[in-house]
Amino acid sequence: MQIDQLNILAVGLNAEIMAVVNRLINGHEQWKGTTVCTIAEAIAAFSKEQYHIVLLCAGICEETASQLKTTLAGLSPATIVIRHFGGGSGLLESEILSALSQHNIRLN
Amino acid sequence: MAKSILHKADTRGNADHGWLKSRQTFSFAGYYNPERMGFGALRVLNDDVVAPGRGFGTHPHDNMEIISIPLEGDLQHQDNLGNTEVIRQGDVQVMSAGTGVFHSEYNKNSDRPVKFLQIWLFPNKLNVQPRYDQITLNLEERKNKLQQIISPDPSGPGTWIHQDAWFHMGTFEKGKILTYELKDPNNGVYIFVVKGSFTVDGQPLEARDGLGISETSTVNISANEDNAEVLIMEVPMHIPQNS
Numbered sequence: 098m099q100i101d102q103l104n105i106l107a108v109g110l111n112a113e114i115m116a117v118v119n120r121l122i123n124g125h126e127q128w129k130g131t132t133v134c135t136i137a138e139a140i141a142a143f144s145k146e147q148y149h150i151v152l153l154c155a156g157i158c159e160e161t162a163s164q165l166k167t168t169l170a171g172l173s174p175a176t177i178v179i180r181h182f183g184g185g186s187g188l189l190e191s192e193i194l195s196a197l198s199q200h201n202i203r204l205n
Numbered sequence: 206m207a208k209s210i211l212h213k214a215d216t217r218g219n220a221d222h223g224w225l226k227s228r229q230t231f232s233f234a235g236y237y238n239p240e241r242m243g244f245g246a247l248r249v250l251n252d253d254v255v256a257p258g259r260g261f262g263t264h265p266h267d268n269m270e271i272i273s274i275p276l277e278g279d280l281q282h283q284d285n286l287g288n289t290e291v292i293r294q295g296d297v298q299v300m301s302a303g304t305g306v307f308h309s310e311y312n313k314n315s316d317r318p319v320k321f322l323q324i325w326l327f328p329n330k331l332n333v334q335p336r337y338d339q340i341t342l343n344l345e346e347r348k349n350k351l352q353q354i355i356s357p358d359p360s361g362p363g364t365w366i367h368q369d370a371w372f373h374m375g376t377f378e379k380g381k382i383l384t385y386e387l388k389d390p391n392n393g394v395y396i397f398v399v400k401g402s403f404t405v406d407g408q409p410l411e412a413r414d415g416l417g418i419s420e421t422s423t424v425n426i427s428a429n430e431d432n433a434e435v436l437i438m439e440v441p442m443h444i445p446q447n448s
Contacts, residue, residue: 109267158332
């Protein structure tokens with residue numbers, strides 16, 4: 098699949114870190130990032146926009162992650178849900194690029 | 206039959222920002238190589254040189270076990286947990302980033318660079334309370350033997366992290382031979398040559414080469430020159446939260 102813009106929804110509880118993650122994502126020309134704090138906000142976000150990738154960030158436990166994955170499997174099965182580690186620029190790019198590669202998604 | 210993967214020093218990522226020169230064994234920041242996404246729980250192995258007086262401004266981390274090992278010079282650390290510290294050769298610093306921590310790292314000196322390894326491991330538990338620790342080790346205790354610097358055991362030698370990983374360092378004379386026995390044969394071991402040269406399970410390694418070995422219970426290591434220094438990192442090969 099080829100796309101012009103990559104929509105990323107980042108879910109995490111640490112507001113300061115989420116602000117940094119949001120800035121880093123939107124610093125990429127073809128990436129558009131939105132950040133939310135809860136599952137309810139994440140699901141609500143899908144009513145406004147389709148996201149290619151959901152990033153699970155700090156504070157999101159395994160149980161919450163599992164609930165979100167189950168919900169999104171019905172709501173938006175093509176969405177890739179991955180965990181973001183590190184909270185900053187160190188791993189973000191390679192996590193996204195690796196996910197895109199594994200799912201054969203290319204940015205034009 | 207053991208499995209191994211060789212990462213020669215000159216095949217690492219190479220970032221030169223002027224004030225920071227970083228060689229990255231695994232994908233990091235602007236360096237992306239899908240074949241270099243880590244070795245089990247070992248995700249980052251950066252070999253950094255920071256210019257005098259320069260450094261990393263305040264930035265966040267979460268859900269990573271971050272280990273810094275100074276090789277030369279003095280590295281000043283400050284974080285939002287209230288720690289303002291300096292680490293130098295012989296020290297080991299660990300940060301469990303957990304739910305989130307902000308910190309800065311600067312070269313304390315204005316007349317010489319600071320050289321250090323920064324290593325990130327995936328944690329064995331998500332969202333732990335952030336934690337900082339640093340220890341000073343007696344370098345005499347790693348001459349011709351391995352000195353444990355990291356383990357999962359708060360009461361063990363060295364310092365501890367939230368991962369079932371064991372790190373050892375040692376400095377050896379030419380011809381010294383040792384056998385590293387894994388704590389858990391399901392783990393893998395990543396051998397990083399800090400200085401000099403070694404032969405590991407028959408594979409010659411030069412300075413800053415790395416060799417990952419898994420599906421084995423022992424690793425045979427011999428020093429090929431005097432003052433050869435090695436870092437041995439035993440790590441889990443399966444990371445549940447990444448599955």
